[in-house]
Amino acid sequence: MSPPPAQPGMAWASLALGLLLMFGITAYPRALVDAAGKPDHLAATLAAWAMAAGLVRGVGFVPRNGLLRIALSGWASALACCVALLRLYLVRG
Template identity: 45%
Template sequence: MSAPAPTSLHWPSLTAGLVLMLAGTAYPLVFARPDGHADHGLALLLFWAMSAGFVRGVGFIPRHRAWRGLFSGWACLAAIALAALSVGLRAG
């Protein structure tokens, strides 16, 4: 069995994860609809982006293809884009 390849911090993903964590902690209504009720779809997308940002950001790359895809830097970006699209469609 070969040793895993060394990885390093992935700053864009880690920054995205940290920003989402701090924004959600400081202003939890970011996960809510305008009427104040929870927007579970938006929360799912933002928590997925935050999780993917942390996993990839600290340099961990899962071995299994499905997990590697779900917790990649591209998945973080896709989840943020889908969350922005969700908010945009709701507002418009």
């Protein structure tokens, strides 16, 4: 008899990124505006995706659906966060 599959467990880096984004955006929402003071919706969407993926993967949940597994992975969280930061850097000039 084979042993049961191992549980994925918590991903502390993803959880830390998700919590950092959650508290950071709540405390300072002006971080997601462009140079003119208008909200940058693409950066906000990417930051929200990074936050959600970080929290989902961080607590140890791994979806069965392959597309959701990729979209809510730790790598997706890091990539979305980096692209959001790059977008804000380029938009602000």
